Amino acid sequence: MAYHPLTSKITNLLSENKMWFETFEHAPVTTSEEAAALRHYSINQGAKALIVRIKRKGGEKFFVMFVIPGGSKFDQNKAEKLLDAKDIRFATNEELLKITNGVERGGVPPFGNLFNLKVYADKTLFNNEKIGFNAGDRSFSIGMLASDYKKLVNSEVVEIV
Secondary structure (H helix, E strand, O other): OOOOHHHHHHHHHHHHOOOOEEEEEOOOOOOHHHHHHHHOOOHHHEEEEEEEEEEEOOOOEEEEEEEEEOOOOOOHHHHHHHOOEEEEEEOOHHHHHHHOOOOOOOOOOOOHHHHOOEEEEEHHHHHOOEEEEEEEEOOEEEEEEHHHHHHHHOOEEEOOO
């Protein structure tokens, strides 16, 4: 099966850095619940990647990635305070496809650094030994150690759920 090129980019990155990981090929999933069941990881081990547009009080607009546990809800108020934002909204489908070079919603991996996005990960994600996520495709997932993810992505650890 042909996956988005990002899938092999991520597996190569993990191999090159000698990090433990496992892969899962499965039916396409769009929700954290579906993904957790197919990966045999808990819903809170799922690393849900959200691409969000920030508008600051001075009018500056930019995109960032928030990564939260799959069973958690993104707290827009906390994110606005964190980034001193006037307005926050999720990327549109068109913006998402442009930013990720064609990765569909539900397939976006929590590697915002691969898209030149600043990454903010909720601290509760790191309560898990392992995390799982769709890796550029709705039918391909990766499981890896949360501590390795933290090192590799160099996300800012914050409270956003």
